[in-house]
Amino acid sequence: MKAFQLEDTCGIGGLMLRCNLEKPEPGPDEVLIRVRAASLNFRDYIVAHGQYPVGVKPCVIPLSDGAGDVVEIGISVTTVKVGDRVAGCFFPDWVSGPLTQEIFQRSLGGPLDGMLAEYVVLPQRAVIPFPEHLSYQEAATLPNAGVTAWHALVKAGRIRAGQTVLLLGTGGVSLFALQFAKLHSAIVIQTSSSDEKLERARAMGADYLINYENTPEWDEEVMKLTDGRGVDIVVEVGGAQTLERSLRAARFGGMVTLIGLMAGFGKIDPLPLILRSIRMYGINVGSADMFRAMNLAIATSGLHPVITRTFPFDHANYAYAYQFNQTEDHFGKTVITV
Known part of the structure; x- marks a missing residue:
């Protein structure tokens, strides 16, 4: 073969x-x-x-x-x-x-x-x-990006209607997370360095868009968009280079699901994690049971x-x-x- x-x-x-x-x-x-x-x-x-x-x-x-x-x-x-x-x-x-x-x-x-x-x-x-x-x-x-996004938002994040989710970039995990968040009637803030990609995310249901090239202090923009409260869940795919801003963008008692290291390795300041009582959860794809649960949602909704x-x-x-x-x-x- x-x-x-x-x-x-x-x-x-x-x-x-x-x-x-x-x-x-x-x-x-x-x-x-x-x-x-x-x-x-x-x-x-x-x-x-x-x-x-x-x-x-x-x-x-x-x-x-x-x-x-x-x-x-x-x-x-x-x-x-x-x-x-x-x-x-x-x-x-x-x-x-x-x-x-x-x-x-x-x-x-x-x-x-x-x-x-x-x-x-x-x-x-x-x-x-x-x-x-x-x-x-x-x-x-589905096996990696789909199950990872499902694990982050549904299994670990226990997403509910009306919650606000911050998604970084427009890669596979982030776009699956956008689709799953909208299936659960959540509010989505999407970031990208491309206005064209952000508009495509808007067409998929993203509610707020942030170009992080034009707005490098995107965590501050997230706080403005949420009236100073912060988001309920962050799907963090960047790693050390974006994690501190993700922590500052989360609400008091919110969750940061840590998935990727696309922006590289490094050290972070844990102070925002402590001061805001944020839960940080490391995601490593997911189980067969999670895969089946995700497939049921995909089949029911007709998601592509x-x-x-x-x-x-x-x-x-x-x-x-x-x-x-x-x-x-x-x-x-x-x-x-x-």
């Missing part, structure tokens, strides 16, 4: 197409999936550059996110059948309950082979049917994920370059068709 492997972790240049790998065979409790689409996340950049905190398998098949068809099942499999359209779970061992160290050390596209291949084998607990109205490309965006561009399988290296160069037209998810 064909698959891409990371021959080294020095960057995108280590991504190599292999055409003669052995097709995997499912065990008794496993499912063989013919992959139809896979999607990229910022985490894949970290993996490619050797910065993933739990390490990377030698010559790993990258990408945690993918969707396809069930083509073979083991004799003990009861949850799916041949022909089902399914997506894989980021953490194959996380079914429900809290995340543990053992679960965290086993994720697709890093410690374990991922989805950038024609065929993959996963345990049945990690194989999730996706809503009928979604394409393979749309379903391939936002895809900025798709690339053919043989051009996966171009998809990587597009995703991580953050071009002006990048808005939502980058997908590779298999």
